[in-house]
Amino acid sequence: MSLIPRDRSAHPPALDPGYKTSVTRSPNLPLLALDSSITEETGPTFGHGLIGPLDNNLILNWTRGESPAIGERILLHGRVLDENARPVPNTLVEIWQANAGGRYRHVKDSYFAPLDPNFGGCGRTLTDEQGYYQFLTIRPGAYPWPNRGNDWRPMHIHMSIFGHAFAQRLITQLYFEGDPLIALCPIAATVKDRGQLEALVAPLDMAASRPMDFLAYKFDVVLRGTRQTFFENRKDGM
Amino acid sequence: MTQPLNRLRETASQTGGPYVHIGCIPSFAGLAGIYPEDLGLRAIGDNPKGEVIEITGSVLDGTGMALRDAMIESWQPDAAGVFPGQPGADPEVNGFCRFAADGETGEFRLRTVKPGAVPWPDGRMQAPHIALWIVARGINIGLQTRIYFDDEDNGADPLLGRIEHRERVETLIAKRTGPGAYRFDIRLQGPGETVFLDM
Numbered sequence: 001m002s003l004i005p006r007d008r009s010a011h012p013p014a015l016d017p018g019y020k021t022s023v024t025r026s027p028n029l030p031l032l033a034l035d036s037s038i039t040e041e042t043g044p045t046f047g048h049g050l051i052g053p054l055d056n057n058l059i060l061n062w063t064r065g066e067s068p069a070i071g072e073r074i075l076l077h078g079r080v081l082d083e084n085a086r087p088v089p090n091t092l093v094e095i096w097q098a099n100a101g102g103r104y105r106h107v108k109d110s111y112f113a114p115l116d117p118n119f120g121g122c123g124r125t126l127t128d129e130q131g132y133y134q135f136l137t138i139r140p141g142a143y144p145w146p147n148r149g150n151d152w153r154p155m156h157i158h159m160s161i162f163g164h165a166f167a168q169r170l171i172t173q174l175y176f177e178g179d180p181l182i183a184l185c186p187i188a189a190t191v192k193d194r195g196q197l198e199a200l201v202a203p204l205d206m207a208a209s210r211p212m213d214f215l216a217y218k219f220d221v222v223l224r225g226t227r228q229t230f231f232e233n234r235k236d237g238m
Numbered sequence: 239m240t241q242p243l244n245r246l247r248e249t250a251s252q253t254g255g256p257y258v259h260i261g262c263i264p265s266f267a268g269l270a271g272i273y274p275e276d277l278g279l280r281a282i283g284d285n286p287k288g289e290v291i292e293i294t295g296s297v298l299d300g301t302g303m304a305l306r307d308a309m310i311e312s313w314q315p316d317a318a319g320v321f322p323g324q325p326g327a328d329p330e331v332n333g334f335c336r337f338a339a340d341g342e343t344g345e346f347r348l349r350t351v352k353p354g355a356v357p358w359p360d361g362r363m364q365a366p367h368i369a370l371w372i373v374a375r376g377i378n379i380g381l382q383t384r385i386y387f388d389d390e391d392n393g394a395d396p397l398l399g400r401i402e403h404r405e406r407v408e409t410l411i412a413k414r415t416g417p418g419a420y421r422f423d424i425r426l427q428g429p430g431e432t433v434f435l436d437m
């Protein structure tokens with residue numbers, strides 16, 4: 001079934017001078033817009049056999065359960081839906097993030113905040129039948145980055161979502177309610193629609209928190225949907 | 239007044255950033271051990287049907303410099319044009335692959351099978367192709383494109399036929415450089431800018 005054409009106004013433009021790296025990495029010419037074909041409408045599927053028991057627990061997965069990561073313990077949870085508001089079940093969600101001090105465990109991150117020996121920084125899970133996912137992690141720290149003179153990334157977690165069609169593929173970042181750095185961040189500011197930016201900010205979810213254990217933040221994701229029509233004049237695809 | 243449409247808007251994309259490998263190809267970032275192996279490490283198993291090929295290339299920015307932090311995903315059918323998950327698909331073809339531009343040279347390498355042809359929505363056949371999705375620091379929303387092959391008949395491909403500036407068709411066609419070897423460079427902007435898709 002064909003995908004609903006992407007509403008490009010929901011997304012950042014390719015070129016945003018405030019985010020300097022985008023200047024030489026943005027296509028100048030218009031995209032070739034076409035209806036999706038079977039190549040775009042199919043995509044990889046991943047089974048539960050892929051997912052290890054600690055894969056969605058970033059507090060413990062780096063030390064294989066030996067020793068917890070340093071930082072503010074949080075539950076990050078939510079649902080993956082499509083534009084028709086239907087849950088997207090059994091789809092792979094991957095996250096990566098800096099540690100509590102704002103440092104990534106990456107060969108190219110040279111920020112002088114210390115590495116946490118107990119924290120790796122990535123996790124993955126599959127949504128359940130209702131599109132629900134959850135991760136246990138620590139709240140990442142803000143960090144400085146070379147852009148303008150004194151730019152800092154707000155606390156954020158990177159998220160990659162597959163969906164069931166290759167053209168649903170999405171990578172985004174979620175921010176945390178109340179962080180004053182969101183309003184100052186050139187990368188957050190690439191999202192020009194105010195409602196769309198607000199939808200990247202995960203609210204504190206006290207009802208899902210656990211007393212004496214962790215706070216919770218809720219983040220729902222919406223992927224492209226498929227066209228629902230009785231007048232589908234083509235053979236059933238995938 | 240009108241009724242509400244009750245549709246949701248797609249979540250806004252954000253750049254994968256410089257550390258996209260931590261989440262998607264952790265071994266590449268030096269994080270081996272959390273997962274038994276990286277997801278999408280191989281497009282094919284040991285004995286796929288069809289011709290095994292290797293595509294080499296770079297993702298070049300507007301100044302002509304190769305990106306050393308790009309992450310690419312590919313999706314394709316098997317040699318008979320059957321996608322994984324469809325009846326009769328070659329179990330030795332995963333269809334999906336993830337690969338990174340080399341941290342020093344910026345070169346990427348995709349080892350896979352030459353895909354078979356698949357239909358266009360109106361029933362015409364498309365020329366054999368591999369779908370790509372490219373993310374990196376500075377790319378605000380993942381870029382969709384396709385690899386076609388210069389030793390296939392691309393003349394009747396419906397997508398290539400829709401490219402108005404005919405000289406740009408070449409940007410989607412990998413050049414055979416030897417037995418089973420192809421070159422495919424991706425230019426993000428400037429002269430020879432690759433045709434990117436909105437599908």
Ligand SMILES: [Fe+3]
Nearest residue numbers: 153156158255
């Ligand atoms: Fe980041």
